[in-house]
Amino acid sequence: MAKLLVVDDDADVRGLLRVTLAKLGHEITLAARGEEGLRLAASDSYDLIVLDLMMPDLDGHEVTRRLRADSKTQNTPILILTARAQTADFDAAVEAGADSYLAKPYDADILYRRVADLLKQSAERRQAAPGHNAQANLGRVTTVIGLRGGTGTTTCAITLAGARLRAGRRVCLVDLSPSGGHVSLHLRLPVPVSWANLPAAPDSTTVAHHLLRHDSGLLVLAAPAQPVRAGLAAPTFRAVLDALLVFFTDVIVDAAPTLDEATWTALGASEQVLVVCTPEVCAVHTAVGILQVLASARPSGGLAYTVLNHVSPEHNLPLSAVEKALGGPPRLVIPYDRQQPLALTQGAPLIFAQPGALLPAALGAFALSLREAA
Amino acid sequence: MLTSRNLVNADMLTEAHRISCRVAVGPHGLIGLLNDATTSLLEIEDVYFSRLQQPAKIVAQYEAAHLVKAQVTLIVLARREDLGPQGLARGGYTRVFPVPVLLTTPEYEVQGTVEVVRQFDAVELLVAGIGRFVQVYNAAAVPTLHGETSFSGGVILVNRARIELVAQTAHGKAA
Numbered sequence: 185m186a187k188l189l190v191v192d193d194d195a196d197v198r199g200l201l202r203v204t205l206a207k208l209g210h211e212i213t214l215a216a217r218g219e220e221g222l223r224l225a226a227s228d229s230y231d232l233i234v235l236d237l238m239m240p241d242l243d244g245h246e247v248t249r250r251l252r253a254d255s256k257t258q259n260t261p262i263l264i265l266t267a268r269a270q271t272a273d274f275d276a277a278v279e280a281g282a283d284s285y286l287a288k289p290y291d292a293d294i295l296y297r298r299v300a301d302l303l304k305q306s307a308e309r310r311q312a313a314p315g316h317n318a319q320a321n322l323g324r325v326t327t328v329i330g331l332r333g334g335t336g337t338t339t340c341a342i343t344l345a346g347a348r349l350r351a352g353r354r355v356c357l358v359d360l361s362p363s364g365g366h367v368s369l370h371l372r373l374p375v376p377v378s379w380a381n382l383p384a385a386p387d388s389t390t391v392a393h394h395l396l397r398h399d400s401g402l403l404v405l406a407a408p409a410q411p412v413r414a415g416l417a418a419p420t421f422r423a424v425l426d427a428l429l430v431f432f433t434d435v436i437v438d439a440a441p442t443l444d445e446a447t448w449t450a451l452g453a454s455e456q457v458l459v460v461c462t463p464e465v466c467a468v469h470t471a472v473g474i475l476q477v478l479a480s481a482r483p484s485g486g487l488a489y490t491v492l493n494h495v496s497p498e499h500n501l502p503l504s505a506v507e508k509a510l511g512g513p514p515r516l517v518i519p520y521d522r523q524q525p526l527a528l529t530q531g532a533p534l535i536f537a538q539p540g541a542l543l544p545a546a547l548g549a550f551a552l553s554l555r556e557a558a
Numbered sequence: 559m560l561t562s563r564n565l566v567n568a569d570m571l572t573e574a575h576r577i578s579c580r581v582a583v584g585p586h587g588l589i590g591l592l593n594d595a596t597t598s599l600l601e602i603e604d605v606y607f608s609r610l611q612q613p614a615k616i617v618a619q620y621e622a623a624h625l626v627k628a629q630v631t632l633i634v635l636a637r638r639e640d641l642g643p644q645g646l647a648r649g650g651y652t653r654v655f656p657v658p659v660l661l662t663t664p665e666y667e668v669q670g671t672v673e674v675v676r677q678f679d680a681v682e683l684l685v686a687g688i689g690r691f692v693q694v695y696n697a698a699a700v701p702t703l704h705g706e707t708s709f710s711g712g713v714i715l716v717n718r719a720r721i722e723l724v725a726q727t728a729h730g731k732a733a
Contacts (some may be wrong), residue, residue: 238578238606243616267567268578268606269636270709276614287636288567 185209185354185392185403185431186231186303188507191221191247192265193239195469197288201234201265204292206301208392209431218242224252225257231448232302233257235282237266237273245280250283259309261302265290286503293389300388300430304490307430325425330437330460332470337364337460339524339533340547341438344458346535347548348434349402356432358405358424360440360447362415365407367438371398373406373533379424386420388427400536403432412539416446425453437511443477451478457488461514463500468509475510491513491547496520516550518543564720569634569709570602570625571699573665576613576709577625578606587642588635592627592715593689600625610701613709627690631663632699633715637677641693656728661694662702669727670697670714678726684718691715 188210195216202212213230215221218239224234230533233251237244237515243248244264250256262282266273269287275286283305284298328344338359345357358379359367368375377394386394396405416424428435437450451457457478461471471490478488492506492514507513522544527534535544566588570577579602583591591600602625607618635641654673662666672683672694683692699715701707 223676237602238616238619240619243606243619245614245616267580267636268569270613270634272614272707289636 185211185356185397187211187213187229187354188223188232188234188299188488189213189215189224189230190234191215191218191244192234192236194236196428197236197265204295205234205337205438208299209387209395209397210299211541217246218244221247225251225260226254230260231306232261232263232299234263234299235249237264237268237277238478244282245276248277248280248282257455259306260394261306263272263298263302265295292347296389296392297387300392301411304388304430314456324433325429325435325437325450325454325455326456326458327437327439327447327454328458328460329447329474330467330471331443331474332467333441334495335460335462335467336495336518336524337441338370338438339492339528339543340458340460340518341366341436341494342370342533342534342546343547344551345401345402345434345436346533346539347544347551348436349400350535350539350548351552353433355434356403356405356428356462358428358435358437358450359407360415360418360421360437360444360450361407362412362440362444364409364411367404368396368406368409370528370533371404373404375397375406378406379421380412382416382420382470384417384420386423386427388430390423391427392431398400402479411455415440415442415444418445419501420451421446421449422453451455455487458491460489460491460504462493463503465501468506471508472511483499491516491518491550493518494520497522516546566640567636568602568640569711570630571610571632571634571666571701571709572629573631574610576610577602577623578608579623580604582639583642585643586639586729588633588687589642589691589693592633592691598627600630610704610707613704613707616641627698628717628719629718631665631720632668632709633691634697634709634711635713635715637712638693638695639712641715642657656695659694660725660727661716661721662723663716663723665703666699668694668697668702668714669714670694676710678722684721684724685718690718692718692721 192198198214205212215224218241235244264277264282264285267288274285328341345355349355359365373396395405439447459471459474461467497520519542523541534541564583565580566583590656603622605614605620652675656671657674657678658671694714698708698710
C-alpha cells in the first residue's frame with residue numbers, strides 16, 4: 185500500500201505506530217529525529233509523513249517548514265501526531281504547512297481514517313493538477329480471466345502480481361471467485377476475512393482491514409474459502425477498486441470463472457485484460473468467446489491479450505490450430521513448467537520460490553513489458 | 559510492593575510560561591505526586607518550554623527539569639484518567655455531581671465543572687478541601703493577558719493557593 189514516514193523521538197510511539205499502520209498494509213519507515221526525517225524524505229518518496237511536534241533537535245514545526253520548502257516534499261501530506269494538542273499548536277502546525285493534526289493519546293480507528301483521508305485527498309489533488317495524466321499516479325487494474333477451468337488463471341494472476349511486486353510496485357491481488365478462492369490456497373494464506381465480509385459501501389479503511397498479507401509482501405483481497413451463492417455486487421466492487429487504487433500502483437484481479445457483476449466491473453476498469461487459455465478445444469473456444477464479448481460489449485477500452493498456457497506436457501492442440509481459432513498468434517505462449525504442480529502442492533508460487541523457472545520467467549517479463557508499454 | 563512507572567503528558571502553566579512535559583508517576587498517579595507533602599518540587603522529563611505570548615513556539619528543550627509546585631498555576635491534562643486512581647483523584651468513591659464553575663487566578667480564567675458530593679460549597683472547595691490543586695473537568699483556561707489563546711483538556715488542575723475567585727456559573731440540581 186502506501187509508503188509512510190514516521191518521525192517521532194519516542195521509541196515506544198514509533199514501535200506502536202509501526203504496528204498500527206502496518207496493519208493497514210502500509211510500508212513504514214521510521215526516523216527518531218527531525219534531521220533524520222528530513223534526510224529520509226529527501227532520499228526517497230513517501231505518500232504521507234507522520235510527524236511528532238516535540239523532538240530534541242528540530243521540532244515538528246520546523247521540520248514541516250523545511251519539508252514544505254523542498255520541491256520534492258512540498259506536496260507530501262503531513263499528519264502531526266503529538267501530545268502538545270492545544271488550539272494554538274494546531275494553528276501553528278497548519279501555518280507551518282501540516283495537513284492534519286491528531287492528539288496523543290490517539291484512537292487507532294481515528295488514526296486509520298485520518299491516514300486514509302489524507303492519502304485519498306493527496307491522490308485526488310494529483311489527479312486534478314493541470315496537465316496531469318490521470319493514470320500516471322493512480323494505480324492501474326489488470327484482470328486475468330479464463331472462463332474455462334483448469335487453464336492456470338490463478339497461477340498467471342499470482343505470477344503477474346509477484347513479478348510487479350518484485351519490480352518495486354505496490355501490488356494488491358484480488359480474488360473474485362465466489363466458488364472457493366484459490367489465490368489463498370496457492371499462497372497458503374488463512375482466510376479470516378474476505379470480500380464476503382465487506383459492507384455494501386466500504387471506505388478505504390474498511391477495505392484495508394480486509395486485506396491479507398503474504399510473506400512476500402503481496403497484499404490480497406481474498407475470496408471466501410467456501411463457495412458462496414453470489415459474487416460481489418458491482419457498486420461494492422467499484423468502491424473496493426476506488427479504495428485500492430488510492431493505495432496501490434497495481435491491482436491484479438483474478439476474475440471469477442463467470443461474467444458476474446464484479447468481473448464485469450473489473451473488466452470495465454482494467455487497462456489490460458489477460459485472457460488465459462490452454463491448448464485444448466474447449467479452452468480455446470471459450471477464449472474466443474471472451475474476446476468476442478470484450479470486443480463487442482466491454483464497457484470501456486483497454487487492451488486484451490491472449491495467453492496460451494501449457495498446463496500439461498501432452499495432448500495439446502498444435503499452435504497453428506490455436507492461432508487459426510484465435511485469428512492470430514497468442515500474445516504470450518507459456519511453456520509447460522514441470523515445477524509448477526510441485527509449487528502448487530507446496531504452496532510456494534514459483535515467482536517467489538524460483539523466479540528464474542520457466543513459467544515466472546516467461547510471464548514475469550511479459551507482465552513488466554506490458555506495464556512499461558502502458 | 560510492586561511499583562510501576564507510567565508517564566503522563568501534561569502542560570504546566572506558570573505565570574508567564576507553558577511547559578509541555580512528561581511526568582513519571584507511581585501507583586498513586588499524578589495527583590499523588592502533587593499532594594506529596596514531603597517535597598515541594600515536581601520532577602519532569604522531555605521538557606519543552608514556551609512563552610505564554612507565543613504558546614506554540616518551542617523556545618527551549620531539556621531532557622529533565624524540576625518545577626516548584628507552588629509556582630505552577632495550572633496543569634492541563636488531556637484525559638482525567640491521567641490524574642491517577644479514580645478514588646484518590648476525587649477523594650473517595652462517593653457519588654458526585656458536576657457543577658459548572660468559573661475560577662480565576664491572577665493570570666488565568668478557568669471554566670469547567672467541579673464535582674461535589676452534595677452541593678456547591680466554596681469554602682469546602684477552596685479552604686477546607688484537601689490537596690494542593692482543585693480539579694476542574696472538561697475545562698478551558700484563558701490567560702488574562704493573552705485572550706486570543708486558550709488551553710483545554712479533560713481536566714485542568716488549578717493551584718488552590720492562587721485562586722482569587724470562584725463562581726458557580728449555572729445552578730443545576732446537585733443534591
